[in-house]
Amino acid sequence: KAGVTQTPRYLIKTRGQQVTLSCSPISGHRSVSWYQQTPGQGLQFLFEYFSETQRNKGNFPGRFSGRQFSNSRSEMNVSTLELGDSALYLCASSPLGAEVPPYEQYFGPGTRLTVT
């Protein structure tokens, strides 16, 4: 099976712009979670989607949003970019239902976003 794929892998944006990142989960996985990784704050949970519904949300401002499509692919959007949004954005998928929870999350390689 192919792993979690994230596109693009690298992105440079200017402060004030918006950006959309994409995540394709492992085939059959219906849960997709997003995390932000920075040197200062470490790994922080953004949100999780399951069956096109946001089930859990971390403590991030409303500029960060996401959605999930019927094929389980997910996108996250950041509007009005700030310098502090520069980070590695990781997507993870989980099988859910295949075994007794909790489930392993399978992480993608991430999208490196640089805001200038």
Add this chain to the structure above:
Amino acid sequence: AQSVTQLGSHVSVSEGALVLLRCNYSSSVPPYLFWYVQYPNQGLQLLLKYTTGATLVKGINGFEAEFKKSETSFHLTKPSAHMSDAAEYFCAVSLNQAGTALIFGKGTTLSVSS
């Protein structure tokens, strides 16, 4: 609120030595705890997880962790370090039963010298 504290941002050991990475958690409910590893320029990979039952959990690559409720700890150990163990290790507690909303510690970088 749930949180995780990893003691020591950097641990250095010699090849063949014991690896001990410390993790303490805070949770108002029985926790689901995880250890993930991140190799350079790669995504995270699950090492092991604790749910309920046996407090000593065995994972991949010879790692194991012991859940101690009285100490709110979930330390990761490996009897004999290998060069390939050099990576960043993250302890996490789950916000939900599914394990799909994780609160991570700040991570511990493990260096292994020959």
